[in-house]
Amino acid sequence: MKTLIIGPSWVGDMMMSQSLYRTLKAENPAVEIDVMAPAWCRPLLARMPEVSKALPMPLGHGALAIGERRQLGKQLRQEQYQQAIVLPNSFKSALVPFFARIPIRTGWRGEMRYGLLNDLRVLNKAAFPLMVQRYVALAYSKQRISCAEDIPQPILWPQLHVSQTEIDTTTAEFSLNNNRPVIGFCPGAEFGPAKRWPHYHYATLANSLIQQGFQIVLFGSEKDREAGEEIVHALPAELQPHCHNLAGSTKLDQAVILIAACHAIVSNDSGLMHIAAALNRPLVALYGPSSPDFTPPLTHDAKVIRLITGYHKVRKGDAQQGYHQSLIDIQPEQVLAELQLLLTSKESR
Structure with a gap:
């Protein structure tokens, strides 16, 4: 047919x-x-x-x-x-x-x-x-x-495949440091900051991870570039070289390859979150007004963090800079703890 x-x-x-x-x-x-x-x-x-x-x-x-x-x-x-x-x-x-x-x-x-x-x-x-x-x-x-x-079970979840050759070529093209494993952040989201974890929380998490020996890569479209710059500039000057803002600098296929190269991903509820899930990357997914009950990441290697229930149709957050309070309340320490559990589980397999 x-x-x-x-x-x-x-x-x-x-x-x-x-x-x-x-x-x-x-x-x-x-x-x-x-x-x-x-x-x-x-x-x-x-x-x-x-x-x-x-x-x-x-x-x-x-x-x-x-x-x-x-x-x-x-x-x-x-x-x-x-x-x-x-x-x-x-x-x-x-x-x-x-x-x-x-x-x-x-x-x-x-x-x-x-x-x-x-x-x-x-x-x-x-x-x-x-x-x-x-x-x-x-x-x-x-x-x-x-x-x-x-529906016959299990449902066949999305699966994207990237070769090691593609990863080696693309990471070299963007001058990523091979001596530091990569953690990817996807700090953007459609409809503005209401679905975004605050940039200052991302910066706090990046600070901890860089001090542990990781490098951070920020993904997104051109409209997410400003949010990425806010994260970079919130870091101490000596740590900023280990945080690469690639939002708006990659084509979609390059972003897919670089996400595949990451040891793990931290993401808002966004399209890139679903790409990370399809690439089977360990993933911490941060939800606020949108609901994982409808569009969760389709992978066994994800931890969803959400502090409220139900669906809230919000286009602008109710707190400073347009963030939603439920996302402000997710603390970097909680995200770091979940991320470390995912990385430990991956290493033990």
Whole structure:
């Protein structure tokens, strides 16, 4: 079967969607999977062996552009897809498979997509509490899967692979000191500082780790660079050379390789957190208003730290500099203790 996936538009969601691709391949090894997603996704999709082709979605995240989507669909008719699976819940995301006249068009009901999808699923959120469960359920018929407990276990979690040659080349390119093991920090997060652990806590943790013989690498996009600089400059001057702010300086694929080179990762709830999980890096994941009950890191080598319960739709924190109090209250000493336990467990294997 030749299958088109309309993929998500966020890093974390794209990583979790790999569980669907792995499940489709496990159920039918002959399936050919193409994924249509924003062009920036290509470095991730290229590391997913289940994906045959990454098709760029040229339209922006918020653009309806019905005419352009109709043209995209017409162009895809020659591919003769037998099924499309639409992962985003928006109306517009279901248009291309409809215009492509793909016979089976599967997805959750979302924004009133009757007719656009003809294999329509009605989501009971309580029955599928995790996003990854909602993705994987679409690999099966709706008669077979009515709740998360019906999904064959274990769910195939995302897995990215990086070679040692890639690690050696890329760490040399960024002049990382081979004499000090690397701990990666991912201090950014979408929607601003409300989902970020405070930079001064990251700096305190970096201080302790550098004094223990580690070097710190800060990952993120260009918009996270300022937060990285705040961490570096909060360190004593003599320790700053051991803290490298690469936010905005790496392409996505370079960041994936460098995260694979890390002995461990400390991260906010972010897309890079899900990449670290897929690379099986020991991971301390810090949550505030967003909830690990919906999008936890999918790895056995993670420790989630969160001091509140429930989901809080917060775009700006309630404390100084826009941080959320629940993240301010997570102390560096607690994070360091959990990180050391993860590293000790890794070394004992």
